[in-house]
Amino acid sequence: MMNKKEKIVHAAIEVFREKGIEKTKISDIVKIANIAQGTFYLYFPSKLSVMPAIAEVMVEKTITAVKNEVQEGAAFTVKLTQVIDAIFKITCDYREILALIYAGMGSTEHIKEWETVYEPFYSWISQFLNEAKSSGVIRDSIHVERTSKLFIGLVESAAEQVYLYDSKQDDQASIQKAEVLEFLKYGLGIQE
């Protein structure tokens, strides 16, 4: 049994994916969440104010997906491929929502919250890069915190482009992924 707030967040994700954010009505969300219209307003003042809570869930989903995909003990390049795979998958599955989160939501009101919300994902990637740096697999001049953000930005925007331009052709995804991998290998200065 979920509590009401969680119900709203999950219902919102579901409806946003189906109808897009602009076309989603609060009445759609409460119908899916199976709560009364007024109850929504006990937890959120508006449709957009659900976004930070959604972002939190999305970051969790992403981290979980990445962790599940990455094979403990594999070579760094393999792991890199797996990270890219995971991000591509999540990005394609939830692209409308991620696009909004990533773009900073159009409105600047919640921006400082994203920082906090995204932090765990940046941390994970930082840690991932740091290990590689320590074992000499990637170049020593890497600044891991900053690069983690560039890394995620690069992979996510690449994933979005696949959807954006080549949504019909599945093989485009793998070509694009390969390209990103290649670019990252050079960018990180992998020595294996």
Add this chain to the structure above:
Amino acid sequence: MMNKKEKIVHAAIEVFREKGIEKTKISDIVKIANIAQGTFYLYFPSKLSVMPAIAEVMVEKTITAVKNEVQEGAAFTVKLTQVIDAIFKITCDYREILALIYAGMGSTEHIKEWETVYEPFYSWISQFLNEAKSSGVIRDSIHVERTSKLFIGLVESAAEQVYLYDSKQDDQASIQKAEVLEFLKYGLGIQE
């Protein structure tokens, strides 16, 4: 004196930047454009249908900015720095709109148009990379068309992060730019 259509497009850009797309009303646009409410519908069927026209203007602005910044005859690394500078500047100035355009706008209806509209910018970057590739400045394994998109995605997302996370500290911009340059130099495999 602008014609009515241009007035609408420029007014829309102005209002979208101020209020965000969701909160912008057609009445806001016509007020700024100084035309009658009904006149809008003589040129555009809906608020979102103005977006491709906006994108066109934005791409023009971007290409112009890049061209103006890049110094003919300079070394590739210098030019690279200049391209990054120009994109950072444009991205920061118009980030709300670019974010939306780039993210595909949440609604999938106009996606195919973006492809066409963005094409000139991708072309310019492709050409830029191609010259470098021909003269052996960057690694030969680069696929210029695909990389041009990764390139733009990387730089734009980096620029967005500066705005997103460190809006107050101006020096963050230059650090972030340096990091991107470093990453690109490795990613492109520059040999100078």
Add this chain to the structure above:
Amino acid sequence: MMNKKEKIVHAAIEVFREKGIEKTKISDIVKIANIAQGTFYLYFPSKLSVMPAIAEVMVEKTITAVKNEVQEGAAFTVKLTQVIDAIFKITCDYREILALIYAGMGSTEHIKEWETVYEPFYSWISQFLNEAKSSGVIRDSIHVERTSKLFIGLVESAAEQVYLYDSKQDDQASIQKAEVLEFLKYGLGIQE
């Protein structure tokens, strides 16, 4: 053919009388006015903001009623009786609305407007008293402007009391009127 604003004001008066102000919905008003719901908001921002316009109409109605009732050339006491009759009639017919207007509308926002709106009525009574004062019918110590307000306050509150306490008994009205007349005769110091 009335213009839309007048239609709204008259419809509002009608509905307020029937249902009371609190229970009146804007949808009731527009139904009677025979206009679209949205049209209301082109002229008034809220239900209560119609009140000043209503007050204006009510003051007109009152002055007209008084003028019609008062017999040119009659003795002052007769005229006084007629003024009282007219105010009682109007007050009883429109008591819910007048009560609100007179009480200052509960909210203090429109108070300064009442001053302007009521002015014509105060003027008329002032003039009425002034003539009587000039011809020596009422005591010389009367300050006509101030007394006109006391006069109206006295007669209106008396009329309200008839409605309030004795709404069923019609003869109460005439007794109350007689009492007011007596009180006013003394109060004004009539010498006839």
Add this chain to the structure above:
Amino acid sequence: MMNKKEKIVHAAIEVFREKGIEKTKISDIVKIANIAQGTFYLYFPSKLSVMPAIAEVMVEKTITAVKNEVQEGAAFTVKLTQVIDAIFKITCDYREILALIYAGMGSTEHIKEWETVYEPFYSWISQFLNEAKSSGVIRDSIHVERTSKLFIGLVESAAEQVYLYDSKQDDQASIQKAEVLEFLKYGLGIQE
């Protein structure tokens, strides 16, 4: 420590004064009363049904104020002045509420209750006038019960006008009071 019912009544007075009756929500009242939302309904069925209890408190306040002001053994004219002073003070302090009570509240449902509630005040003034009548200070033709209502109506409407039209100028109050006193002296036919 007040009991819950008293808490509600006093909270309602406070909120009604601040926001007006129409804009007052039950949730505002319970917040001030520091009780739970549901508790309200254990004592009152609706917002307006609190009004008679408020009126009772107001009448008590008024009678107390008048009694405190009036100096035992003073001449009638002096007492009259003191009564006027007291009513002016109370009316100005609680004008929004008194206006509503006095005007019959727009809704006719509780009217008969006001009669009962106001009775003590009318009685007191009747008694006050009766004594003056017995001692021959005021004219013999006075009908004390009816006149008590006219008396109160006159003084209260005068007090409201001070507030309404001249809220800034404090000396207006004393001029208005003097005018009322003069008017009453004549109206009652004082012979001193």
Add this chain to the structure above:
DNA sequence: GATGAATGAGCGTTCATTCAT
């Protein structure tokens, strides 16, 4: 008695769209 989270009917308000001028 007391609570306050939950309810949902109902209302205010918006704003894209139309069309007579």
Add this chain to the structure above:
DNA sequence: TATGAATGAACGCTCATTCAT
């Protein structure tokens, strides 16, 4: 073409009321 007053369907939001605890 251009206008902008008028429209009314659609939606956000409120808030009196309930009821399980």
